[in-house]
Amino acid sequence: MDLIRIGDKVVSRYKIDFLISEILRLRSSGLSQTDVAGRLGIDRTFISRLENLGEVRKGKSVAVIGFPIANREEVCSMLSAEGVDFILLMSESERWDYVRQKSGIELFNAIMDIIAKVHSCDQVVVIGSDKRINLLRAVLDKEVVGFEIGESPLKEDKLVNPAELLAVIRAVKARN
Template sequence: MDLVRIGDKVISRHKIDSFLTEILQLRSMGLSQTDVAARLGIDRTLVSRLENMGELRKGKSVAVIGFPIANRDEIYALMQAEGVDYVMLMSESERWDFVRQKSGIELFNAIMELIALAHSYDQVVVIGSGKRIKIIRAALDKEVVGLEIGESPIQEDKYVDPAELVAVIRAIKGGNV
C-alpha cells in the first residue's frame, strides 16, 4: 500500500512520487529551479534540496558489473562502444566457475580485490538482484547505480535491456542520471 500514517496525517507515496517526477521532468526540459517552483507553487529551495539529495556527480570513470547476464556478449560490446572504463559481466555458469576454481582464501582475496577495483571508479553501475545491489552499495560505501534484473537469488541468466543500460550510461556520462 502506498499510504503512510504519520500522526493524524495520511500521506500518499504515489502523490509524492508523481510530484517529484513532474519536478524532474520540468528541470530536464531546461526550466530553472525558480521557474519550476513558480509553476508548481513550491519554494525554489525544495527543488534544490531534492536535486541535491538525488544527485550523482558526473564522474571521470565508469565501471559496470553484472551477473548473471544472458546477453553478456552484446552488453559487453555496447559498454565498450560507450567508453565504459571497466566491464565485468558473467553468466550464471561463469559465476559458478569463478567460485569453484578458487579455495576459500583465494575467493576471499579475489572478492576483496574486485571491491577495491570497483571503489577506484567514480561511478559504478551494478546489474543484478536488489539484494546484490544493496550489498555492493554497502561494500563500496559510495553511490551505486543499480539495474535490478530479478529477485535474489537469481539462479539463471537474465536478459538485460541494452537500450535501458545505454540510457543509464549516457545519463551518467552526461551528468543527467
C-alpha cells in the first residue's frame, strides 16, 4: 500500500486511485454526478472538479470504421491521438479472418454489437467503398460522413491519406 505522510495525515494512494477509478467507471456507465456522490459518500462538486481536471475535449462522440485499409495501424494511431471514441479498422485479410473465425450466429451477434456501438456515437465517419458508405448510411439512419477509397467491390487493401482523413475528422468535430 502506498502511504504518504502529508503533515500530520497519512494518505493512502491506493484509496485515492481506487475511488477515482470507481467514480469514472460509474459516471461512464451513465450515472449522474449526484448518484455517484451519494453511492460513494463524497461531495458532488468533487466529481465535477475531477471531470473538469481530466477533460480532454467537449463535444459529440465520433466513431470511425473502415476497410480494407493497408496502413491500418498508422491511421488507427492518428485517430486515437485525435480522441476518436470508437475505431474499427481492418485490412482485407483481417476482415476475412474475422468472418471465418465465427459461426453464423456469432458473426450476426458481433455485427449487431458493432452497429450498436457505432450508432451510439453522435458522428460517424466511414472509410470504404461507395457501396459500403451508402449501406452504412441506411443501416445507421443518421448522418454518415463518407471517406471513399474506391468503388465497390474493394478486394485489396487501400492506402488512406492520414492528412486528408485528419482534416475530415477535425471538420466533423468542429461541427459539434
